[in-house]
Amino acid sequence: MVFSRVGTWDLPVPYRIHLHLAVSFLIEEAMAIADTIEAPTRLEGKYGAILVCWILGFGSFVPWNSMLTIEDYYSWEFPPRRYHPARVLTVVYQLFALGTMAILAYNESKIDTRKRILIGYIIFFIDALVQGGLVGDLSFMCPEFIQTFLAGLAASGALTSALRLITKAVFEKSSNGLRKGVMLFLAISTFFEFLCIFLYAFIFPKLPIVKYYRAKAASEGSKTVSSDLAAAGIQTEAASQEVEADDKQQQQRLSSKQLFFQNIDFALVLFFIFVLTLSIFPGFLFENTKSHHQLGSWYALVLVAMYNVWDSISRYIPLVERLKLKSRKGLLFATISRVLFIPAFYFTAKYGGLGWMIMLISFLGLTNGYLTVCVLTEAPKGYKGPEQNALGNLLVLCVLGGVVAGASLDWLWLIGSNEQF
Known part of the structure; x- marks a missing residue:
């Protein structure tokens, strides 16, 4: 009242x-x-997005794994004693990918992520264009997305290895069977690339949860998601008005240099993970172990398959929070301790049996996948969308740097061996 x-x-x-x-x-x-x-x-469409991320990860690594798993064909066409195809192809391909990725990482805030990824899938140049773009894109979404994407990367290795073993067995006794098996294998791999193009272009951007995270990133100043938002039917003009109204927030965004130095321990971990892995895989397996076992050209394929299987399995372990390594010092220590693989592989290849080599290569794959997922899911936490995208690109650049360095160091195995330059 x-x-x-x-x-x-x-x-x-x-x-x-x-x-x-x-x-x-x-x-x-x-x-x-x-x-x-x-x-x-x-949050609608979360599980659908997880499935699409897995398929995109699978397709992202198909070209690379296809190249690795047909090394037996390269060795038949180009004798390793003279040409060293397992080592040469890895260094040349990844060196080009590293240079491209360095340019993209430097200009990531100005590059349209959608066009970058689709072009990468179309021209089969995945490492720099697709992986960097998707890791950056997924870094500002659910951690499960990037974990599933990385699991798909490893699964592509396991499934392509299985497929290669099948095609090799089917065509082994037919005339020109090795070439026929390779052609069928590459045709199936190409199918998965077209599937990824369709999913990323027409399905993934329209999922509600993906639209939500991209709109959120745009509101925080990200300019790389404009095409994806337009493909999802979201007015980019409204998003740009929000960005212009938030200029002060954009100016507070950390630079790539600041992000790198704040996460230099994560960067070093990823670099050394792949330096060690690529110094053994695949060159050492194809060219330094053949003479010690009776499986002939099947031996290296079996080892590659075992590495890929355990690399794939290990990427699901961090889903269990208690088993996920989050400590920066712990990750650095675990990575440095992997240097023990070098003498272990040397003595196993020289004196050990098949079982010991399979166990060793399985453990190499297990540690590679587990540590990679732990780093890439922990590093982006606490940053804004544009910063997470930039950091994802920087970390992939470190991965490719480690791959190139490891593939180059892989040549040192030829010193004192029967395989000469």
């Missing part, structure tokens, strides 16, 4: 304070209810 006759500002001060608090409380409650209503809509 007092309110019906008296204006709000005519009330005594204590009443006004209580009224203000009550109104504020009701507004906050209403906003909380609105958020709970919107949240399920935003």
Whole structure:
């Protein structure tokens, strides 16, 4: 009754304070209810997005794994004693990928991620264009997305190895069978590339949860998601107006240099993981172990398959929080301790049996996949969308740097061996 006759500002001060608090409380409650209503809509399509991320990861590594798993064909066409195809192809391909990735990482904020990824799938140049773009893109979404994408990368190795073993067995006794098996294998691999193009172009950007995270990144100043938002039917003009209204927030974004030095331990971990792995895999397996076992050209394929299987399995281990290594010092120590693989492989190849070599290569794959996922899912935490995208590109650059360095060091295995330059 007092309110019906008296204006709000005519009330005594204590009443006004209580009224203000009550109104504020009701507004906050209403906003909380609105958020709970919107949240399920935003998160719709999460499991569909996880499946698409796995397939995109699978397709991202198909060209690279296809090249690795037909090394037996290269060795038949180009004798290792003279040409060293397992080593030459790895260094040349990854060196070119590293140079391209360095340019893309430097200009990541100006490059349209959608066009970059689609071009990469179309021309089969995956390492620099697709992996860097997708790791950056997924870094500002759910951690499960990037974990699943990385699991798909490893699964492509396991499945392409299995497929290569099947095609080799089917055509082994036919005339020109090795070439026929390789052609069928590459045709199947090409199918997966076209599947990835379709999924990324027409399905992934329209999933509600993906649209939510990309719109959120755009509101934080990201310019790399404009084409993806347009493909999803979101007005990019509205997004750009939000960005212009938030210029101060954009200016506070950390530079790539600052991000690198804040995460230099993560960068070194990824670099050394792949330096060690590529110094053994695949060149050492194809050219330094053949003479010690009776499987002939099947031996290296079996070892590659075992590496890929355990690399794939290990990328699911961090899904269990208790088994996930989050400590920066712990990750660095685990990575440095992998240097023990070098003498272990040397003595196993020289004196050990088949079982020991399979166990060793399995453990190499296990540690490679596990440590990679731990780093790439932990590093982006605590940053804004544009910073997470930039950091993802920088970390992939470190991966490719490690791959090139490892593939180059792989030539040192030829010193003192029967295989000469």
